[in-house]
Amino acid sequence: MSQSANVIEMKDIVKTFGEVVASNHVNFEVKKGEIHALLGENGAGKSTIMSMLSGIYRADSGDIYINGKLSRIRSPKESMELGIGMVHQNFRLVDTLTAVENIILGEKSNKWRGSSWMKKKIEEIEELADKYGLTFPTKVPIWQLSVGEQQRVEIVKTLYRGAEIIIFDEPTSVLTPGEVEQLFLTMQELKRNGKTMIITTHKLKEVMTIADQISVMRKGTMIAQMSKEEATIQSLANLMVGQNMADEGFSIKVIEKGKPILDVQNLVVRTKLRINAIDRINFSVHEYEIVGVAGVAGNGQKELAEVLTGLMQLYSGQIVFNNEKLTAPSVQQLIDKGIAHIPENRMKSGLAGSLGIIDNLMMKTYRSNARAKFGLMKKKENMEWAANLIKKFDVRTPDMVSPVAQLSGGNQQKLLFAREIDINPKLMIAVHPTQGLDVGAAKAVHEMLVQLRDSGSGVLLISEDLEEVMQLSDKILVLYNGKINGVIDRGQANREVIGQLMAGLNYKEGAFYEPEIVV
Amino acid sequence: MSQKSSFEPLPVELKQDNKKLGNVPFRLEYDAHKKGGSWWVPIISIIVALMICAVFILFNGMNPITVYGKMLAGAFGSSFGISETIVKAIPLLLCGLGVAIAYKIAIWNIGAEGQFILGAIGATAVTIFLPNLPGALYIPVMMVVGFAAGAIWGLCTAIPRTYFQVNELISSLMLNYIALLLLDYLVYGPWRDPQGFNFPGTQEFTPYQLLASLGGTRLHFGLIFALAAVILFAFFLAKTRWGYELRLLGANPVAAKNAGINITKHILIVMMISGGLAGFAGAIEVSGVAGRLMYGISPGYGYTAIIVAWLAKLNPWGMIITSVFIGSLIVGGYSVQTIGLPSSFSNMLQGAILFCLIGGEMLSKFKLKKVD
Structure with a gap:
């Protein structure tokens, strides 16, 4: 075991799906209190690694240390017990329940769930949300909330369940620019409170904005880990898409193009x-x-x-x-x-x-x-x-x-x-x-x-x-x-x-x- | 169809588990594309179901072989038994074709029962509201109205399904109860025969309103209709452009959409045919067997038809065999009463068969693979 400051240490992780090697002897370390970006194209293996941390998949081989302790994460519940929370790309919320009901969903309690109990829970959750500047309506069904608000509910859900490490899986892909900005402010607030965060993304600009530490994956392999100071957008882009591979000797002759067949003007698709x-x-x-x-x-x-x-x-x-x-x-x-x-x-x-x-x-x-x-x-x-x-x-x-x-x-x-x-x-x-x-x-x-x-x-x-x-x-x-x-x-x-x-x-x-x- | 159904089953991670089975050098592998089971799956399911039910017979202190022998004799041992079996098979076959066409495009219509009842009501309405029709016109008009009534009941499921993504399993099931209560209302209320000694049924049909019987038995002309429906069903699905569209839609709706197939239109048409066939069966039942509309006109044909369709793996020709088989279980069920088993034993057997069949379909998608 190396430094104790590593809250997550994944060693030599291998995971295959049939013939496809999704994760090829990957090593991955995250230090306490940092925002760690895991960068890679689609299919690079980011989600697989994160799914192993959150207990959705199990590695074929390799070890995972959480807070320096060898841990077997066999289910999302065990992951939660280790203080890992995940904010999924597609939210795991029940549309017809309110934010508070979603957050306390699955909580074990023998107490009579009367209105006073519910009121207490609502207060408790509102207080928690306020602490991190996460505002959302607590009493209306989830489907009436905007996407940004739903994401905030997800974040509070992980916090409520005692997460110290929060994984954000492609958190910005569904957000508007304004909401992205707000999310990043939240993440910084969480960092000030000592939380550790991992964010998977393929958007370089966001990585440079928010991350302290950057890991780059490509085709199931971890190819680089660096701090933000060492990285530039250019170098990350090159790492992410890879270097020139050997030319397969395919030649194509250049020919004169004909008349236009498709012309697209000012096209907007929503x-x-x-x-x-x-x-x-x-x-x-x-x-x-x-x-x-x-x-x-x-x-x-x-x-x-x-x-x-x-x-x-x-x-x-x-x-x-x-x-x-x-x-x-x-x-x-x-x-x-x-x-x-x-x-x-x-x-x-x-x-x-x-x-x-x-x-x-x-x-x-x-x-x-x-x-x-x-x-x-x-x-x-x-x-x-x-x-x-x-x-x-x-x-x-x-x-x-x-x-x-x-x-x-x-x-x-x-x-x-x-x-x-x-x-x-x-x-x-x-x-x-x-x-x-x-x-x-x-x-x-x-x-x-x-x-x-x-x-x-x-x-x-x-x-x-x-x-x-x-x-x-x-x-x-x-x-x-x-x-x-x-x-x-x-x-x-x-x-x-x-x-x-x-x-x-x-x-x-x-x-x-x-x-x-x-x- | 653009949005996924809210009742999509939870993803099961079957493919992930490449674990060895203990120390055996084999592993089970799930293959979703494996052509799910062949002809032997229904046969094995029936055998397993018979064995499960044999245990219950033994608990009742009887010999299973005697009981099954009795059932077989009851259903096929006499000309009366055979004709009864076929009389039961006719509505099962028509309703089975009805649900099968919906299942071909993955629309889970379990509302054949209600559609059957609506067909029966529709045909009876003709006899009540058009008392002065020329005699020869009665049967064709009753059949058409019966079909149409079932088709409309089918649309009541299809329209919410296509436009508001309402799960068809629930809506079609709920509509069954509405149909059943509508029937009760009619036969206890406005349509009750005043001379019927309080029997919950309409007036008996006139001879023109009855389907001709075949050879003096209880067998009726509906048999010809049912067999014709099988031929048409097989022909349309296998040979026509429309049948091709349905096949494509059933196999991969996304690819069908990419090929420019209008999914909404197809669901509406298929559900009309599906409901229509069940309604047709209802019309045949009132005019061929019951001779009037009455309380409990269907002993659950619409539900049993689901077993008929799946046992035949949705194959129309196979459904001829499976409908006769299930018909024989019903008739055989009556004869086990004489030796002290309740007639609901036949329902239990049907349930066990469906259970084993669905399990068998699933299991047959596993492959035993040698571990290298």
Whole structure:
């Protein structure tokens, strides 16, 4: 055991989910009274580490020391007993109960819970909340509270249960800028009272604002720990996205782009929480062009893809597709107009895992007369058509009827591409098309995208894999906070520049400057 | 459908547990995509259920083999038994088809009972409010009105489900009680036969309002309707564009939405058909078996149909077999009364079968894997 000042010490933690190593021999230390930021992209393994501290997962191997004592955290309850509280990204609150009822939920007490008892509890909780400047209505149901207020309830809940260490999982992702500011003031207040805090995030600016100590994770590995004084936004951005990997020798010839196929003007997309997920962006995609969209997850990529495929409607601005203004189009209309879509998670939203090859291939074209006549599916023709498609796209499958969930990830993705390319798309929207694929399958996907471009389609490639975006794109848009934070042409792209644009740094006249920081 | 149902089951972390089973070099692995159980799961469930219930028979001091033999003889041992069994199978089959189509798109309609009753009420309303219809028109009009009444009852579940995310399990169940009480009100109140010696039922139907019987037995024309419904069901689901949409919707609603399928519209249509089929069964029951609307017109056909549908794994052809099987349990249940077991024994057996079936479906998704 090392210094006693470490309230949390995780040693050599390994956790695997099936084949995926979510946490690869991770060491993680947190000192008492500090605000420790755990930084990393989505899927870097931050949440896994935090879930082990809060008793949701158990490590396959490795030790956790809390306050210098070897501890086995087997359940959220045990974690709570050790003084660890977690403020989840998606709040764990009962919508129909009041804040106070939520906070005392699960508390063991034999006492008669009359109105005087309740009154005492309300006073007790209000006092606790006041101490840290956390205000929220205590007597109305949770669903009537704003997101910021709900988060404050979560914080008070952990404090009420005696938390000395509070974990904030992506706390700012749901908040408005004003609420973020307030949260940071609260965190500083908690720090003054001797609480230790861990905040997981991928927002560098926030890390530099609030954290004392910073740990960076990438792909399940802890790659750096440093104090804020040692860190700069640039260095953190580079650590987070990683260095250039060896080039896989994939070459792409530059071709002349054609006429514009998609033109987006002043587009605003609002989420249900009335946050502008896409905030006044302008860009266009041409024929014979691949436009890459880079950015850390959660900066508007999902909403951009959804609005362009009809799954979400725009709030303001306009989308012009093929010289035609689109107003509130349905998914089907966009398919008919020639927009293909490779969704983010192929098994979740692209394919029907329990159905066979033919049913999955028909998803976009089953309405056409080639597939059905008088409402009757043409069984024989469809079978031949599907057989041709899987041959053309080299999908390896035992037969045409066994569930596609049994295919390998690469073959599933080829199947998805076969379906989408078969509609002869004018525009292809590919979201994380190589996620979870091995090198060979990823290469096949890249080749399909380039072929599509060379045959005259426009491609909008939304990806977190910078390598992929840089290799394939003729033009790269960097999304940050729903805005386009930079446009880079092929050839001028390098990892460092993109990484810093992704981190929210502005780039003007050849130099980066830091935008002013809140608080 | 855009929002997830508030009744989503809690996430179970089954895949995480890669622990060895003691010192055995195997581990259990849960595979959600594994094609859940094949034809043998229903068969094994029935056998296990028979064995569980055998224990209760033994507690009653009887020999299970004698009791099961008695049931079998009661249901299939005579031409009367067989025709009774099939008479019971007809409403079960129609209601089973009804719930099955909803289950195909993961809408958990358990309101077939109420939809059945509404169908019976609708068909009877025709006889009461249109007393001067030309004779030959009665049966078609009664069937159509019965179907429509069930369909409207189905919509009462579907509309809140699609527009306000009201859980359909609860609303369809609650509507059953409303339907049941509506029936009681009618047969004890305004529709009671004044010459009926206080019997809670309407006036008996005229011959034109009765379904033709088949070959002089209690078997009636409803059998033909039910079999026709099976053929149509199988045809629409397997061969048509609409059937494809339902298949897709059932397999992955998110992907279906990405493919531009209007989920709301489909839920409304499917629930109308689902309720309609149960209503159709109700209309057939009043005009083919009871000959009037009366108290307790359904001995729980709408609930039992859920077992019929799941035993057949929602396959329409399989439901022909399972409806006859469950029908035989009901009829066989009557005959065990003669040797001193309560007839509710048959209900217990049905419950045990459903219980084992659901458990078996779940267990069949586990794989035994060798630990490397």
